[in-house]
Amino acid sequence: MEVFAGDGVQKAEWKAISRGAAVKFDGVQKSYDGETLVVKDLNLDIARGEFLTMLGPSGSGKTTCLMMLAGFEPATHGEIYLNEQGINNVPPHKRGIGMVFQNYALFPHMSVAENLAFPLQVRGVGKAEQEDRIRRALDMVELGAFGGRRPAQLSGGQQQRVAVARALVFDPELVLMDEPLGALDKQLREQMQYEIKHIHENLGVTIVYVTHDQTEALTMSDRVAVFNDGVIQQLSSPDVLYESPQNSFVAQFIGENNKLSGEVVAMDGANCEVRLDDGTLLVADPVNVKGAGSRTTVSLRPERIELAPSDEPENVLDGKIEELIYLGDHIRVRMNVAGNDEFIVKVRNRRDKRPISEGDMVKVGWSASDCKALDAVA
Amino acid sequence: MSSATDTPTDAIAGDGIVRAADGTPLKRSLARALRREKLRSFLLIAPLLAFVVISFLLPIADMLFRSVENNIVRDTIPETVQTLASWDADSGELPDERVFAALYRDLQIAVEKRIHTRLGSRLNYEKSGMSGLFRKTGREVRRLEAEGPFRERFIEIDEDWADIEVWAVIKRYSPPYTPGYFLNAVDAELTAEGVEMKPENERIYLTLFWRTLVMSLMITLSCLLLGYPIGYLLSHLPARSANLLMILVLLPFWTSLLVRTSAWKVLLQQQGVINDFLVWINLIDDAGRLVMINNQTGTIIAMTHILLPFMILPLYSVMQTISPSYVRAAKSLGASDWTAFWRVYFPQTVPGIGAGAILVFILAIGYYITPELVGGTSGIFISNRIAYHISTSLNWGLAAALGTILLLLVMALFYVYDRIVGIDNVKLG
Structure with missing residues (x-):
């Protein structure tokens, strides 16, 4: 399998990796039915203090990985290490890992304070210290006055915060979050993203976060592991992930993407020449192609394309505007370029924008480094 | 309802009454709007209501009246x-x-x-x-x-x-x-000196009431002990196996009550299957065959079997709604399997336990056929005595008094239960 680790080791705040991995998946496989592998040979190091997100469509194996780490699912093969200790035979309650569940899993028969006291009670923490810790945890999520309420009396966002506070109240080194914001509305979700991010920065805990929402993954994480089909497709920091996708799946899954399929005709180290299916020639960045003669899908971000380019980029093509969609801050232009009528260009809504209308013939241009020649999509 | 939302906010007159657009008070116009709907619903339930009143409430009222009528x-x-x-x-x-x-x-x-x-x-x-x-x-x-x-x-x-x-x-x-029937029903009598307890050797009903209560509680408890694991298993199995197991649980419902009770007679009697087996494996000798029928043991065994589904079904329906993530959360927070079960899972099943226990207890306390067939003399319930006075001794007044006391007893227990557990905590599904 291909794991493109290391690309993301560029963020300054993510220096903790030098201290050794907090979590290590070593050749982990998982099968539920003995016929198909849900997780295929997973190798992953998570550094102490890191915010790592497992991102992928449903059924890609990301939640299974989290459940194996938490101890609720046994690994079929391979070993998982926590602080250099193999934990395959350690039951979940002895792993000391905090966890935030998708539906919060706050105990409905206990008050908020009792929910927070639970992990402390089972650890035999003294009464006075319990109260002190509960108060601090509730203050941290700005719910100081809500200790006496039942979970059902709280809003979704408040329940979410209680769940986070409960997962942190016993000072775990590692916290797992399984799509914790899935049930919230968009605005609250964005707010909670920042709150969780800040808590992570303030406490320095290691967080493994599972989501299928790419925006969430990009805004919060130090590194993102993109899962598909039981395999990590790419493991990088968010900016690298977006700007340098390593294969077509990642390019398509993260952000919006124009794909043009063709064949590599020449490679000269830095660049390669691609002949599209309608005969057009492009200069592209050969990220994931074998060499001249191989099929490829060229990936191109809509915001990197210029309409009627003033300077002279490597690639300039003719296009016909099919549809204009007004989105406020930008305008989505659907065009027919090189035989592809799903070609999207984002035009910023600037004061000096040129008037365009449907049916216009316009030149579109982009530089070679902005279009990535990736593996061919079947 | 729409009339309420259509009303402009300035419809509140000086007297503080909210009025509809035509000036009638909003409450009245809302009631008028809902009247048709209410009438419709009433007509829908009217046949059942009439049936219940005629075939159930009136006979009961008549019977209760007989307990004091003289x-x-x-x-x-x-x-x-x-x-x-x-x-x-x-x-x-x-x-x-x-x-x-x-x-x-x-x-x-x-x-x-x-x-x-x-x-x-x-x-x-x-x-x-x-x-x-x-x-x-x-x-x-x-x-x-x-x-x-x-x-x-x-x-x-x-x-x-x-x-x-x-x-x-x-x-x-x-x-x-x-008050004679009622006094009789609690082993008392009206003498020249006022109300007195009957002589020791003539008292039967208080003992019988007490026995009915205790045995019903024992049956409820054994149903709970047997039913809880089954409910747990049912709610944790994959749907296919759960359905199969469910059919097995419901199987007794499809066999005649009489057949099931008679089957217990065959199994439990002294020359029966269980005793024969125990003798055969030399656990007991032939002279020491166990007496398991025509006594309290027989009644408890047979009634636990018959009432078990009434415990399992509410338990199952409540357990089904408890997400497995609660127990997982408890474990991730450091609770051992037992602590996670006892402090997180079990409290959430209490509504099911309540529903099952009430159902089984109330059914048990008025049960008649099974104690009659397998209870002998020491295993019969108050209901058997009521039946005796209705059909054999023809002392309907006493039967009515016994029935009334039983009814009040159940209602009192219900009240106590409500105070302790809370009736709105009971969930039948």
Whole structure:
């Protein structure tokens, strides 16, 4: 399998990796039915203090990985290490890992304070210290006055915060979050993203976060592991992930993407020449192609394309505007370029924008480094 | 409802009443709008309501009334009752001639209508010998001349008429309503000195009530102990296996109650399957065969089996709604398997336990067929005694009193349960 680790080791705040991995998946496989592998040979190091997100469509194996780490699912093969200790035979309650569940899993028969006291009670923490810790945890999520309420009396966002506070109240080194914001509305979700991010920065805990929402993954994480089909497709920091996708799946899954399929005709180290299916020639960045003669899908971000380019980029093509969609801050232009009528260009809504209308013939241009020649999509 | 939302906010007049657009108070116009709907719903439930009232509520009310109703004395010997009013039972003297004369006239009519024996049976519940006294007197009184002195004549017929206690009983039970049945039902009686407990050897009902309660509780408890793991298993199995297991749980519902109870007879009796097996493996010898039927053991075993589905179903339906993530969360927070179960899972199943326990207990406390068949003498319930008074001894008043007490008992327990557990915590599905 291909794991493109290391690309993301560029963020300054993510220096903790030098201290050794907090979590290590070593050749982990998982099968539920003995016929198909849900997780295929997973190798992953998570550094102490890191915010790592497992991102992928449903059924890609990301939640299974989290459940194996938490101890609720046994690994079929391979070993998982926590602080250099193999934990395959350690039951979940002895792993000391905090966890935030998708539906919060706050105990409905206990008050908020009792929910927070639970992990402390089972650890035999003294009464006075319990109260002190509960108060601090509730203050941290700005719910100081809500200790006496039942979970059902709280809003979704408040329940979410209680769940986070409960997962942190016993000072775990590692916290797992399984799509914790899935049930919230968009605005609250964005707010909670920042709150969780800040808590992570303030406490320095290691967080493994599972989501299928790419925006969430990009805004919060130090590194993102993109899962598909039981395999990590790419493991990088968010900016690298977006700007340098390593294969077509990642390019398509993260952000919006124009794909043009063709064949590599020449490679000269830095660049390669691609002949599209309608005969057009492009200069592209050969990220994931074998060499001249191989099929490829060229990936191109809509915001990197210029309409009627003033300077002279490597690639300039003719296009016909099919549809204009007004989105406020930008305008989505659907065009027919090189035989592809799903070609999207984002035009910023600037004061000096040129008037365009449907049916216009316009030149579109982009530089070679902005279009990535990736593996061919079947 | 729409009329409420359509009302402009300025519709509040000076008097503070919110009004609809045409000036009628909003409440009234809302009620009018809903009237049709209410009428419709009422018509939909009307047939069932009528059925329940006619076939259920009215007979029960009639039965409850019988537990205190006592018009028979007053209706059969009206003049005697009237003249007896001035007689003082504590005086130590027999009633005077006027009373005997009245009794003579009353009995003439009663014997003509052949209702004097019924009065005898009624009074026999309170004092034995009264039935025979009235039957004998009824035979003789027709031949009696209409001339006095009646007192001597009656004593000639039967010297019991000289017994002051006989007259005291007649006087005591002459009012149209009597607490007699209820006193009987709690092993007490009305004597000249007031309410007293019956002699030790004549008390049966209090013991029977107590036994019914204790055994119902034991049955409920054993249903819970057996049903809880099954409910847990059912709710944690994949749907296919759960459905199969569910069919097995419901299987007893599809077999006749009588067949199931008889099957237990075959299994449990001293020459039965279980005893034979235990003898065969030499666990017990042939002389020491276990007595497991026609006693309390038999009743508890058979009734636990019969009522088990009523415990499993509510438990299952509640357990099904408990997300497995609660237990997972508890474990991730550091709770061992047992702590996670006991502090997180179990409290959430309490509504199911409540529902199942109430259902089983209430069914058990009024159960009749199974204790009758496998209970012998020591394993019968109060309901068997009620049935006996309804169909054999024909003492309907006492049966009604016993039934009323049973009903009140269940309601009292229900109230206590509500105070402790809370009835809104009960979930049937």
